[in-house]
Amino acid sequence: MTDQASVRRVGRGSDHAELLSQYGLGVALGEVAPAGSTPQPAAAADAPAALQNLVALAVQLCNAKYGAINVITEDEFHQIAALGLEPLMCARDDSLCGQVFQYGHTVVVPDCREDPRFRSNPFVDGRFGEVRFYATTPLLTRDGVPLGTLCIFDEVPGDLTEQQVTGLETLAAQVVDVLDLQLRTRQLDATVSELRRSNELLGEFAGRISHDLQGPLTNVVGLAELAEDEPALQEGPAGTYFKRIGASALRMASMVENLLGYSRVGGAAHPRVVPLAEVVGAAVDDLGHSVDGVRITADDFEGKADREQLRVLIQNLLTNAVAYARPGVPPEVRITGTGTPESWRLDVADNGKGIPPEDYDRVLEPLVRLEREGDPAGTGIGLATCVRIAQAHGGRLTFDQTPGGGLTVRVWFGSRPS
Structure with a gap:
């Protein structure tokens, strides 16, 4: 007893x-x-x-x-x-x-x-x-x-x-x-509800901050462009200063927009079966002239995913593939899907500069960029956003080397097929 x-x-x-x-x-x-x-x-x-x-x-x-x-x-x-x-x-x-x-x-x-x-x-x-x-x-x-x-x-x-x-x-x-x-279930439900509420408040806050920052930045960019059009202001170092001011304001505006996107994606996903090639086409349309001349091919595969989040993910990966192309090598991107609609893997393989394996983990962190000669300016948000989207779908994101040179990004949706 x-x-x-x-x-x-x-x-x-x-x-x-x-x-x-x-x-x-x-x-x-x-x-x-x-x-x-x-x-x-x-x-x-x-x-x-x-x-x-x-x-x-x-x-x-x-x-x-x-x-x-x-x-x-x-x-x-x-x-x-x-x-x-x-x-x-x-x-x-x-x-x-x-x-x-x-x-x-x-x-x-x-x-x-x-x-x-x-x-x-x-x-x-x-x-x-x-x-x-x-x-x-x-x-x-x-x-x-x-x-x-x-x-x-x-x-x-x-x-x-x-x-x-x-x-x-x-x-x-x-x-x-x-x-x-x-009891633990009740506590977990309460925690999830609080996290959901906090995320909603964070999204609203990010939206307000983005709006408040983009207004002054747009004004700075506009004034810098006007100054560049004034011949009297182009003499001496003044012209160089105005160009630098405009370029810095544009970079900051891009970072604000990327941070806002990062705060909005990767939350609750609403997956349904979507045609991969169709989503790739939508991402290419959004990128417009920035992908002109890039050879992009996509499978006719259909997988279950949140259509909007999948488009954002593919758009970010295509942007990186173009930005980090090898000099003198026409950029190519091959997008494939394997598995079943419920459990599948997306591969985005390019022929660009790639990423050293020792940096694979580091570049997935927000605001982290590789400092390499010839690399374009960026915010270090794109890959972190892709990671959040993968996690929202119960999956993960990893890297591999493309045969012949380049980077292959693998993203799992649902359970993790081999």
């Missing part, structure tokens, strides 16, 4: 009610019937269905007729799962478990009529029932705090062997494990 000295005692009070509420077991009606009132059908409790199976096992193990899992509040006894009877609730002082709940250990009573604690209880003396054999064990949290009880009872006297007592306590521990799982 449980060592009573190791159990943390919990009396009646708001702390215990708060603990039950955290487990989703705050089942008090709010207006508690006084002791001696007729038991009522139990109010609906948010209890896992697995608890009913554990009650059935307890009844079978102990050769009893009835069994129940009970939550005991400050003033109430509330059955959340029962076998052999409809779950009921009553005043805590009227219940058998309510009398021994504070003990913190298993109690076995062969005949309640012979026990001074229970012989005048309304569930024993005929007012509410005629319980004779009764056994109960507490539902203890990992901190030793009792949430309620697992009990079995019958209308004829009986007893439990030491092995049955151990089995009953083991089942009680399983009940607590089920309730702990429910």
